Amino acid sequence: xxxLKEIEQYQTQSFDPAFESFCKAGKLAWYPWVGKNYPSAxxxxxxxxxxxxxxxxxxxxxxxxxxxxxxxxxxxRCYPQYWxxxxxxxxxxxxxxxxxxxxxxxxxxxENIAFYNFVQxxxxxxxxxxxxxxxxxxxxxxxxxxxxxxxxVCIFAGMSALSHTEQLPPALTLGKLTPWGEKINxxxxxxxxSIHAGNxxxxxxxIQHPGSFFTCEAWHNWLRSVLPTLAQHLEDWAK
Numbered sequence: 001x002x003x004l005k006e007i008e009q010y011q012t013q014s015f016d017p018a019f020e021s022f023c024k025a026g027k028l029a030w031y032p033w034v035g036k037n038y039p040s041a042x043x044x045x046x047x048x049x050x051x052x053x054x055x056x057x058x059x060x061x062x063x064x065x066x067x068x069x070x071x072x073x074x075x076x077r078c079y080p081q082y083w084x085x086x087x088x089x090x091x092x093x094x095x096x097x098x099x100x101x102x103x104x105x106x107x108x109x110x111e112n113i114a115f116y117n118f119v120q121x122x123x124x125x126x127x128x129x130x131x132x133x134x135x136x137x138x139x140x141x142x143x144x145x146x147x148x149x150x151x152x153v154c155i156f157a158g159m160s161a162l163s164h165t166e167q168l169p170p171a172l173t174l175g176k177l178t179p180w181g182e183k184i185n186x187x188x189x190x191x192x193x194s195i196h197a198g199n200x201x202x203x204x205x206x207i208q209h210p211g212s213f214f215t216c217e218a219w220h221n222w223l224r225s226v227l228p229t230l231a232q233h234l235e236d237w238a239k
Contacts (some may be wrong), residue, residue: 002082007075010111012036018148023067027141030070032116034149039110043233046151046202047096049088050144050158050209051119053126064122074115078106087211092157095207096214098224098231109238114149118142118161121236135164143172143197150200153230155223158209162190171198174204182210184218192226203227 012034030052037145038044052064052073063069076082077089083103093101097109118131118138130138138161146154162177173196179220181189187208195202205227207219224231 001076002072002075003189006082007071007079010036010079010107011073012039014039018144022141022144025210027120027137027144028067028116029120030067030116031069032114032145032149033074034114035111037112038114038149040095041233043153043230044149044151045113045230045234046145046154047092047113047114047115048154048161049092049101049115049117050160052122053128054119054122054124070116074110076176078103078110078175080104080107086184088105088209091210091214091216095157095210095214095219095223096198096234098217098220099238100216105238109234112233112237116145118156130160131162132167135161136167139165139167139172140169142183143169146172146195146197146200146202151202153227154195154202154204156157156204156206157185159187159190159206160209162206184222185213185215189222 015034016031019028019031023031031103052069054064066072076084077086078093080103093106093109101109119134120138120141121130122136123130165174165227168174176191176196177193178189185208190206193204195204205223206224208214220231
């Protein structure tokens with residue numbers, strides 16, 4: 001696994017004191033990725049995937065215990081000197097940018113956005129699913145990350161968390177999660193919804209998990225139809 005020193009030029013550590021306190025309190029297992037331009041970005045965007053997985057065949061059991069694991073994975077999939085093809089990340093990049101990204105074009109996008117995984121416990125394998133407790137704890141972590149990064153838009157890359165909202169922590173509210181819309185790749189779209197936590201108000205958008213059977217262009221076109229300014233900023237960053 002690459003080191004923080006190798007990637008620190010691409011990100012900001014200005015939020016790390018808060019992340020460190022969340023990790024010590026057991027609320028976060030891994031520091032979120034925060035691109036170096038995020039604090040001054042024209043749209044503050046937080047992208048949220050679901051889980052990290054233990055891949056025993058690639059011997060990441062030890063790496064996944066590192067609180068910087070999320071950041072190193074982002075760098076390994078988005079920066080030329082570390083570039084590693086992965087279907088989920090290739091699709092996520094293409095969805096965000098509205099076009100296929102390669103090692104030379106991905107960095108400009110990721111230096112403007114923030115990212116973390118909703119479930120803060122590594123899954124034993126890709127076939128394992130988070131528990132109700134994982135989702136409940138995930139919402140608590142989400143509230144803390146939200147209050148720290150203060151994004152204007154949160155993009156959930158996967159809809160599982162939004163199907164487990166029975167145990168939202170105090171002072172976190174989500175509004176207008178229905179009605180369902182058209183189908184894309186056999187997945188119903190959700191409307192843009194509201195997110196409130198303390199003094200933070202954000203918009204939320206959710207897409208199908210960008211793994212198998214995911215059509216990047218169709219989902220980006222949907223994002224452009226519901227949040228056109230946001231989609232334009234993402235496209236501009238990826239030029």
